[in-house]
Amino acid sequence: MKKRSGKTVRAKASSRARRSSTRKTGVGAGNTVFLVGFMGAGKSSVGRALSQLLNWDFEDLDDRIERRERRSVAEIFRESGEVQFRRAERDALQNILDDLRGGARVIALGGGAFVQESNATLLNASNVPTVFLDAAVEELWQRCSKQAAEAGAERPLLGSQAEFKKLYQARRKSYKKASVMIPTSNRSVEVIAAEIIKLLGLKKIETRVEEGEVE
Ligand code: S3P
Numbered sequence: 001m002k003k004r005s006g007k008t009v010r011a012k013a014s015s016r017a018r019r020s021s022t023r024k025t026g027v028g029a030g031n032t033v034f035l036v037g038f039m040g041a042g043k044s045s046v047g048r049a050l051s052q053l054l055n056w057d058f059e060d061l062d063d064r065i066e067r068r069e070r071r072s073v074a075e076i077f078r079e080s081g082e083v084q085f086r087r088a089e090r091d092a093l094q095n096i097l098d099d100l101r102g103g104a105r106v107i108a109l110g111g112g113a114f115v116q117e118s119n120a121t122l123l124n125a126s127n128v129p130t131v132f133l134d135a136a137v138e139e140l141w142q143r144c145s146k147q148a149a150e151a152g153a154e155r156p157l158l159g160s161q162a163e164f165k166k167l168y169q170a171r172r173k174s175y176k177k178a179s180v181m182i183p184t185s186n187r188s189v190e191v192i193a194a195e196i197i198k199l200l201g202l203k204k205i206e207t208r209v210e211e212g213e214v215e
Helices: 009-023 043-054 061-069 071-095 117-126 137-151 161-175 189-200
Strands: 032-036 057-060 104-106 130-134 180-183
Touching: 032 043, 043 057, 043 104, 043 189, 057 061, 061 071, 071 117, 130 189, 137 161, 180 189
Parallel strands: 032 104, 032 130, 057 104, 130 180
Antiparallel strands: none
């Protein structure tokens, strides 16, 4: 897809991200990445692969919410509703952003987190790169419904295929505000992770083996 400038949208997004990462001086600059995108986009699996390639830590925002709330995401939705879940999500995100000095980290956000205006504002103010993992909505639906059936797990907001598609379409413009956008269809998590490293110029943490230590 070409813009009038002649650059592809993706190339433009990546040069914007690179420009901003060289400008960064704040905490978290260069050592934190947030993955965003719809349910089934592969945020957790790509996040894990990316953190392994970089020797960074990996964290899933939903896991932090569950620890803080002492109940599962599905329970929060069922017992307290989506509004309460979004509050818990925003507080957990703020908690992560307050702690960016905690070390190099890849963080996967839940599918609705980046869509909330207040969360996007928090992330932009923190000057951390956000990566939108995208795929065709039909593929996202296949992945999510298959996962839910295999795990026998309750998945809030999965709904019918028509509702899923409507939600995806309503959210896509928000995801596109991320620093970079990466297509994931028919690509392995390793290939996607390697592309993120290249686009954002991320640096691997080299582990040093001290004398006398067994590798
Ligand atoms: C949600 C996505 C879920 C989870 C919650 C709400 C959403 O995360 O945060 O069920 O609003 O799209 P995943 O995208 O990791 O499934």
